[in-house]
Amino acid sequence: MADAADRPPAERPAGMTDADAELLASALALLEQVYVPGRHEVVAAMRTADGEIHLGVHVDGSARRSSVCAEGVAAGVVFAHGASGSSEVVSILSVLRRPEGTTHVIEPCGVCAELLADYWPEAGVWITQGADVVQVRVAALLPAKRLRRW
Template identity: 70%
Template sequence: MSRPPLARPPEMGDDDAALMAAAAALLDRVYVAGRHEVVAAMRLADGSVQLGVHVDGSARRSAVCAEGVAAGNVVAYAATSGAAPSVLSSVSVLRRPGGTEHVIEPCGVCAELLSDYWPRARVWVTRGDDTVAVTAADLLPAKRLRQW
């Protein structure tokens, strides 16, 4: 289905705009209301892009967020390619049942995950009417840092 592209925030560079477009393109292919409504895209330091699809389940705990899937893909890619698992940017796109698409902030669990692994990564979120970049660490400002 062809839909207008998401509006590019004025501060978003070309690399992150391509990241957002990659998430929206995959969402076009996998979207099923109530099952696959979010795609996350993460850009690594080597320029590669890893994607993740939200997978819902009938038992709510069986659901897996798109950001968690993308994070696992980053780790798997790094292990198989020899690249450093260093995420520079992340963007998640949600499609509502009515067809509108929005950049969304990761849920609390995914914010924990992103800030555990890549606290300095740029994460695009929608705040009010604006889509802005924050660091993963900014998603949870009172978080106690974990020593890995």
């Protein structure tokens, strides 16, 4: 995992499709609206097979266990809206804004990687790898994970 100081800014990386650039733009736009230092610093965006974008915001709680990651919120939104479209997620992207104002593409935490791999192991997920932002399969985040099929 790259240190925050080493992460590139959240800009469209080479090789990103127009559809995923829209995912990035949607996440950045919502982060701009909801950002509160220490409370709402991450937005996750998921695109389903039908092209719909679903967003989730990190919600921090005073009791750490009550905090909810943006990826989990976005996953819930996908399922909440699944009746109107496909719930098959094909691309995932999360952005973090630091208190000093820099914004970066980040990889899901370990718990969120587990959740995403439970439901969408074949989806592409954008991560920072060294000084680059690249897309990998969700399953690649946890190569030894036993896949759970519901």
